[in-house]
Amino acid sequence: MYWKISFVIAALLASMAGAALYYRSLYLNAEQVLQHIQAQAEAEHAALAQVNRQMQTLAALDGQHTRELENEKNRIAQLERDVAAGRRRLRLRAVCPNVSAGGTTTRVDDAARARFDDAARRDYFTLRRRIDIAKEQINGLQDYVRQVCLNTPRGE
Numbered sequence: 001m002y003w004k005i006s007f008v009i010a011a012l013l014a015s016m017a018g019a020a021l022y023y024r025s026l027y028l029n030a031e032q033v034l035q036h037i038q039a040q041a042e043a044e045h046a047a048l049a050q051v052n053r054q055m056q057t058l059a060a061l062d063g064q065h066t067r068e069l070e071n072e073k074n075r076i077a078q079l080e081r082d083v084a085a086g087r088r089r090l091r092l093r094a095v096c097p098n099v100s101a102g103g104t105t106t107r108v109d110d111a112a113r114a115r116f117d118d119a120a121r122r123d124y125f126t127l128r129r130r131i132d133i134a135k136e137q138i139n140g141l142q143d144y145v146r147q148v149c150l151n152t153p154r155g156e
Contacts, residue, residue: 054148061147065140072132080125090116090124 082088116124 057147061143065136069136076125076128
């Protein structure tokens with residue numbers, strides 16, 4: 001009769017030990033999964049912080065280059081108004097390669113200074129605006145590459 005009670009007690013202990021080992025392995029697996037998820041969450045948090053820093057840098061760069069472009073546009077518009085009002089003149093530096101250096105000059109009594117016609121003047125200012133836009137776009141892209149992609153401040 002003692003052997004039956006001993007057998008039942010041993011079976012109960014074995015089943016309890018088996019259940020304890022089973023739940024311990026479940027606990028360890030859950031702990032490993034939790035650590036993995038926490039590591040992923042930390043990595044994603046760091047990546048999100050990096051994206052936020054890049055967005056702030058990009059917003060600062062955009063504001064800076066937008067202001068510079070507006071200043072250039074205002075300066076060119078003022079120059080255009082000054083030329084139209086006669087306060088400033090556009091000067092043309094031209095070389096005529098087909099004219100010999102030893103040729104004689106002719107004079108005209110009513111010779112006026114050479115100047116741009118209205119279409120050429122408009123084209124000149126249009127080109128100036130486009131050059132300034134292209135220059136600011138290039139500067140903005142270079143700053144983006146330096147400060148966002150390469151993550152180095154300007155001037156280093």
